[in-house]
Every structure is written in C-alpha cells, then in structure tokens.
Amino acid sequence: MAPSDISNWPEGRVVPRIQLNHQSWKRGPLPMTHRKSELPQKRCAACGRPFTWRKKWARVWEEVRYCSTRCRRNRGQAE
Numbered sequence: 001m002a003p004s005d006i007s008n009w010p011e012g013r014v015v016p017r018i019q020l021n022h023q024s025w026k027r028g029p030l031p032m033t034h035r036k037s038e039l040p041q042k043r044c045a046a047c048g049r050p051f052t053w054r055k056k057w058a059r060v061w062e063e064v065r066y067c068s069t070r071c072r073r074n075r076g077q078a079e
Contacts, residue, residue: 046071
C-alpha cells in the first residue's frame with residue numbers, strides 16, 4: 001500500500017511522511033558547497049571580536065556592525 005493512499009488505513013495509524021532509502025545513513029552528511037573560511041569577516045564595533053557573514057545579513061551586510069544582539073545593546077558601554 002502506498003503512503004499516499006490513506007483511505008484504507010485504520011483509524012489512529014500514523015501516515016509516514018518521508019520514506020528514506022534504508023542505506024542513506026551509510027553515506028554520511030552531504031558535502032558543503034562552500035568553505036566557511038572563505039566567508040567575509042568583520043570586527044565587532046563593541047567587543048572587537050571577528051565575526052563572519054550570515055545568510056540573514058545578506059541584504060544588509062554593509063550596515064552590520066555588531067556580532068550579536070548583546071553587543072548591539074551594550075554598544076555605548078565600555079567593558
């Protein structure tokens with residue numbers, strides 16, 4: 001019985017959403033298409049630590065100055 005044909009399934013039985021190949025776990029993780037060391041870096045204006053580019057900063061990377069929300073909140077305070 002195919003998982004998409006749920007009309008004949010008994011009540012309360014869970015329908016499998018994903019069917020994995022039984023040997024997919026042997027291959028290991030997929031290779032990365034980029035290297036993290038090649039991502040652009042900046043120094044945090046508050047703490048001075050280096051931080052790397054993140055996908056969520058893609059549109060505003062030129063405006064990003066702080067490595068975290070904590071540093072952004074404490075930007076005026078000396079450590």
